[in-house]
Amino acid sequence: MRGRMTMETIKLTIDNKQIEVEKGTTILGAARRMGIDIPTLCHMKLDDLNIENKPGGCRICVVEVQGRRNLSPACITKCDEGAVVRTHTPRVMNARRTVMEFILSDHPKDCLICPKSGNCELQNMAIRLGIREITGQEIAEMSTYRKDTSPSIIRDLDKCIMCRRCEMMCNEVQTVGALSAVNRGFMAVVAPAFEQNLEYSPCTYCGQCVAVCPTGALTEVDHTGDVLRAIADPSKTVVVQTAPAVRAALGEEFGMKPGSLVTGKLVSALKELGFDYVFDTDFAADLTIMEEGTELLARLGKFLNGDEDANIPILTSCCPGWVNFFEHNFPDLKDVPSTAKSPQQMFGAIAKSYFAGKINVSRKDMVVVSIMPCLAKKYESQRPEFSVDGNPDVDFSISTRELAHFIKQANIDFNNLPDADFDRPLGESTGAGVIFGNTGGVIEAAVRTAYELYTGKKLSRLDFDELRGMEGVRQATINFDGLPINIGIAHGLGNARKLLDDVRAGRSTFHAIEVMACPGGCIGGGGQPLHHGDSSILKARARAIYEEDKNKTIRVSHENPYIINLYKEFLGEPNSEKAHHLLHTHYFDKKAKIIVKQ
Amino acid sequence: MSSIKIELRKEDVDKINEICDSFGNEQSELINVLHKTQEHFGYLPAEIQEAIASKLNIPVAQVYGVVTFYSFFTMTPKGRHPISICMGTACYVRGAEKVLDEFKKELSLQVGQTTPDGKFSLSSLRCVGACGLAPVVLIGEKTYGRVAPDDVQDILKEYQ
Known part of the structure; x- marks a missing residue:
C-alpha cells in the first residue's frame, strides 16, 4: 500500500464525473474504471499477460477533450490534470459513425456466410453503432486480395481492417516475425515477406493471430x-x-x-x-x-x-x-x-x-x-x-x-x-x-x-x-x-x-x-x-x-x-x-x- | 515444408555485409542500410532483402514492409533508359496523364515496371521544377518539355 500512497495521481472529469488515476493512465483506462465503455476496435489488452495492442489506428475510440481542437483517440491519449473529457457528444458520435462507415466502405458484406459471423468484433461494432447505410458505398473501391490457405490458417485479407493485432502478436509476443504491415494506403495489408503464402514464411501456426483477429480475415482451415x-x-x-x-x-x-x-x-x-x-x-x-x-x-x-x-x-x-x-x-x-x-x-x-x-x-x-x-x-x-x-x-x-x-x-x-x-x-x-x-x-x-x-x-x-x-x-x-x-x-x-x-x-x-x-x-x-x-x-x-x-x-x-x-x-x-x-x-x-x- | 534457400554471389553478400557493418548492424538503421544498398545495386530484390534481414537479425517481413512503404525503394531494376513523367500539378493540368498513358501503351508497361530487355523503365514523379515546360518527361539525364502524346513515338525512336 505504501507504493500506492506515494504514487503520482491525476484528477480529471469524464462525462461530468470526477476520477483520480495514476499518472500515465490513458483516457480509455480511466473511463473503463468508471464503468464508461468507450468502444474500441484495434485496441486490445490482455491484463496479466503484458499484451497490449494500441496502434491508435482505427479512431473508433475518439473522445472530446476540452481545449483541444481535434478529437483524441482515448486508447493512446494520456490523462492530463484537470482535463474535461466527453465521450458521447454529438460531435464524437458523428465522428465515430463516419469512421465506422469508412472502415465498412471497402469491407465485404458477405456476413451471412462469413466464418466469423456472430463472433465478429466489426459486426458487433456495426450493430452497436446502429449503422444502417454507408455513405459513398456506391463509389467505394473494393479490395480483391487473393486468399491464402496454409495447412492451419486461412488469410482472407479483403476482410482485414489493419488493426494490426496479428502483427503485434506475431512480432512482439511470439517474435516469430512471419507477418508485417506491407504496402501503403488502400493496398496496405498484413502479410509475410514478399506477400508469399504463409507456408513459405517462418510461421509456426501457433494461431495467436487468428485468436486476436477481430474480423474474418484470419480463420482456421475447417475440417x-x-x-x-x-x-x-x-x-x-x-x-x-x-x-x-x-x-x-x-x-x-x-x-x-x-x-x-x-x-x-x-x-x-x-x-x-x-x-x-x-x-x-x-x-x-x-x-x-x-x-x-x-x-x-x-x-x-x-x-x-x-x-x-x-x-x-x-x-x-x-x-x-x-x-x-x-x-x-x-x-x-x-x-x-x-x-x-x-x-x-x-x-x-x-x-x-x-x-x-x-x-x-x-x-x-x-x-x-x-x-x-x-x-x-x-x-x-x-x-x-x-x-x-x-x-x-x-x-x-x-x-x-x-x-x-x-x-x-x-x-x-x-x-x-x-x-x-x-x-x-x-x-x-x-x-x-x-x-x-x-x-x-x-x-x-x-x-x-x-x-x-x-x-x-x-x-x-x-x-x-x-x-x-x-x-x-x-x-x-x-x-x-x-x-x-x-x-x-x-x-x-x-x-x-x-x-x-x-x-x-x-x-x-x-x-x-x-x-x-x-x-x-x-x-x-x-x-x-x-x-x-x-x-x-x-x-x-x-x-x-x-x-x-x-x-x-x-x-x-x-x-x-x-x-x-x-x-x-x-x-x-x-x-x-x-x-x-x-x-x-x-x-x-x-x-x-x-x-x-x- | 522445406526451408527457403536464397542464392547470392559472394561479392554481393560481402557488399551487403559491409554496408550493414558501416551502420553498426543496428536494426534502427534499416532505412539507411536500404538506401545505401539500393544506391549500390540499383534496386532491392528479394534475395538482397533476405541477406539484409539476416545480417541485421530482423524478420525479412519487416524489411519488405519498409521497402513497400517508401516509394523511393524499388524491387525491380531500372531500365538503361529510365523514363520519368512529371505528374506535378502544372504538368498534370497540361495533360501529363495522357502522355503517361501513351508511354504505357507504346512500351506495354505499367508505372514501376521495366521492359523485359532491360532497356526502358517507367516511373512518375512529382515536380522537377520546370513547370514552364509542362508537361515534362525525363529520360536518363535528358529533359523533354511540352510533350504531347503524339511526340512519344518519336522520343522513343531516339533510343533505338
Whole structure:
C-alpha cells in the first residue's frame, strides 16, 4: 500500500464525473474504471499477460477533450490534470459513425456466410453503432486480395481492417516475425515477406493471430466436413481423442461461464455425433510423461556422472507451435528437446497400432480425429514423418471452435446433455495428464513422475504451486530428495526465445524447460473460443484444469493402470525400441538459408 | 515444408555485409542500410532483402514492409533508359496523364515496371521544377518539355 500512497495521481472529469488515476493512465483506462465503455476496435489488452495492442489506428475510440481542437483517440491519449473529457457528444458520435462507415466502405458484406459471423468484433461494432447505410458505398473501391490457405490458417485479407493485432502478436509476443504491415494506403495489408503464402514464411501456426483477429480475415482451415464424411462411411471405424484444454473452454461456446468444466457433456456430445470410440488425449499425455520422464532421468543421470554429451537441459516437445519455432529459429539446438512425440501424435500412433490390433480393424479402415485447442496441431498431423505409407496417424485435427459448430449443426442440446465416461482403454487418464493444458502443467506432471521414479518415494504433496501462474517466464527448484532440480517455464514464444538464447550461449542453469507457444498454455490456444481481449477468461480456464486434476483419483501418470497395461502387453519398457519407433520423432532444420555462389 | 534457400554471389553478400557493418548492424538503421544498398545495386530484390534481414537479425517481413512503404525503394531494376513523367500539378493540368498513358501503351508497361530487355523503365514523379515546360518527361539525364502524346513515338525512336 505504501507504493500506492506515494504514487503520482491525476484528477480529471469524464462525462461530468470526477476520477483520480495514476499518472500515465490513458483516457480509455480511466473511463473503463468508471464503468464508461468507450468502444474500441484495434485496441486490445490482455491484463496479466503484458499484451497490449494500441496502434491508435482505427479512431473508433475518439473522445472530446476540452481545449483541444481535434478529437483524441482515448486508447493512446494520456490523462492530463484537470482535463474535461466527453465521450458521447454529438460531435464524437458523428465522428465515430463516419469512421465506422469508412472502415465498412471497402469491407465485404458477405456476413451471412462469413466464418466469423456472430463472433465478429466489426459486426458487433456495426450493430452497436446502429449503422444502417454507408455513405459513398456506391463509389467505394473494393479490395480483391487473393486468399491464402496454409495447412492451419486461412488469410482472407479483403476482410482485414489493419488493426494490426496479428502483427503485434506475431512480432512482439511470439517474435516469430512471419507477418508485417506491407504496402501503403488502400493496398496496405498484413502479410509475410514478399506477400508469399504463409507456408513459405517462418510461421509456426501457433494461431495467436487468428485468436486476436477481430474480423474474418484470419480463420482456421475447417475440417468438420472431412470428419462428417468419415463418420458417415460405414467401412470406417472413427476414433476421437480430445485434448485437456478443450473441456475447460467448450462450454463458453454454449453460453456457459468461462471456467465451466464440461468433460462429461463433451464425451456425450462426441458419442451423439457418431464417433465409434471416444478417447482422451490425456491418456497419451500420461504416456508422454512415461517416455519424456524416462528420457529426462536418463539424460540427468548422464549429466550427474559428468558426461559432456548429456544434453541438459531437456526441453519439452508437446507443443507443435513450439517445435515449428525452434526448427525455424534454433535448428542448431534441435538435439536439445525431448524426442518424445506430442500427445496427439502418440495417441494416433497407439490407436492405429495397439488399439487397431485389439479390435481387429486394419489401419486403413481406422480414422483418428483429434479435438484440439490448437491450430498448429492441424499442421503437425500432416507432417509426413507422422504417417505410415501415406496413411497419417491422425487423420483430422479440429479445433474447439470447429467442434462447437459441429455440435450445433447436429441439433445437440449441449447444455442439457447427461455426463458420460470416456471409452477404454485409451480414455483413462490421471490428473497429471489433465494439467498438460496449462502453462507449467507438462513439467509439473513430469516432476510428479520423475520424482517418484528417481527417489523411489511417494510425494507427500502433488500440487506444485511454484510451477503455476501466468508470468511469462518462471523458474523453480524442486528438491529430488537432496538433489536440486532447476526448472524453467516459458509460455509465449517470445519468452521461450529468451530461455533458448541462454541455452545457446551456455548460460542456462536449468535441467528441464517447459515451453508452450500460446500465452497461458493450451487453454489460450489459437483454436479455443475467442477471448476478445478478456484475460480473466484464460485464468478461469486454468483454474478449471487444476480443479479437474484435484478431482481425479489417480494423479501421477505412472499409476495409470491402462498405461501400465499398455507397456506390459505391447510396448515393453518406456524408451524401449518399440516405444522409440512409435512414440519418438526427430526434428528438422527449417531456417532460411543464404547460399553463397562462388 | 522445406526451408527457403536464397542464392547470392559472394561479392554481393560481402557488399551487403559491409554496408550493414558501416551502420553498426543496428536494426534502427534499416532505412539507411536500404538506401545505401539500393544506391549500390540499383534496386532491392528479394534475395538482397533476405541477406539484409539476416545480417541485421530482423524478420525479412519487416524489411519488405519498409521497402513497400517508401516509394523511393524499388524491387525491380531500372531500365538503361529510365523514363520519368512529371505528374506535378502544372504538368498534370497540361495533360501529363495522357502522355503517361501513351508511354504505357507504346512500351506495354505499367508505372514501376521495366521492359523485359532491360532497356526502358517507367516511373512518375512529382515536380522537377520546370513547370514552364509542362508537361515534362525525363529520360536518363535528358529533359523533354511540352510533350504531347503524339511526340512519344518519336522520343522513343531516339533510343533505338
